Amino acid sequence: MESRYSIKDLEQLSGIKAHTLRAWEQRHKLIIPKRTSTNIRFYGDDDLRTILNASVLLDAGYKIGRIAKLTSVELKDKALEESPYTGLYTYELNELKMSTLNFDLPRFEAVMAHCVDKFGIHKTFRDIIGDYIQELGKLWLAGNVSISQEHFMSSLIRQKLFSAIDGLKSSPKPKSGSYALFLPANELHELGLLYLTYVLKERGEHVFYLGQSLPKEYLEDLLNHQPVTHLISAFTTHPDVEQMEDYLLELDQMVDRNSVKVHLTGYQFHQFDIKPRWKNIQIHQSLKDLSVSV
16 A cells, blocks of 8 residues: 655655645646545655655756656656765665655665665665664654654664674774673664664774663673773663763763763753763764764
8 A cells, every 4th residue: 555645744754845845746747646535635655756866866956847857767767876976875765765664675675785786885884774774763753654664674774784793703903992882771772773883893893782771780790891991872762851861970970980981872862951061971963973983
């Protein structure tokens, strides 16, 4: 069954303002709305795909009038042709988005094969998958993808990341220290953490992956037995904002005894608005920001 999207859905999924989409619809017939039996307008997967591919060409400098004259096949081919030159992998990210919305496993496998063939495995995971993990999180938090869609794509990416991590050799001599990666108690969103594990291991660092839902008290056992220099975590839904200040102060005091630096990122920090008062903790705006900072 084809998905149904409102104009607001198209705006949030494409990043193009609703009033612009309406203008494209009225002036250029780029998308054509359908109507329910109760006369409510909606758009289908073909419309979303058209808008996403059009966004690639707009970024590449095409005018909307020229884009509107292309057939759907020409639009797709042009978007695929132009996306590598933008350096943003827009086409590939849009294909992953469509795979998510339609539970489309063959499409996911095809775009992954395309990315690895065209850009190589390291760039595919460091850049394209890294960006899409952030995009998927935003879509889920905004309600643009359902829980089942998010779980579907998270499961596929998780499998790919575990396989890619497994294929990397552990370095006997880490470049800049030992990194322990964990998620706090009740936090289950591990894609970002797996992405960072891949980036660090591929860089030649020594990595301890501790996984989901680990109470911070259990970190002391590792710190007392291994020369960990950095702790890394991503907070998507936990700790609760009301508990965040106490959590961070306790974590800061705990790692101070071991001279460990803590690097954190995640959606919860967008809701957490207090001035930093920690000696050993640094907050990063995004996964990509954290990955290049540590």
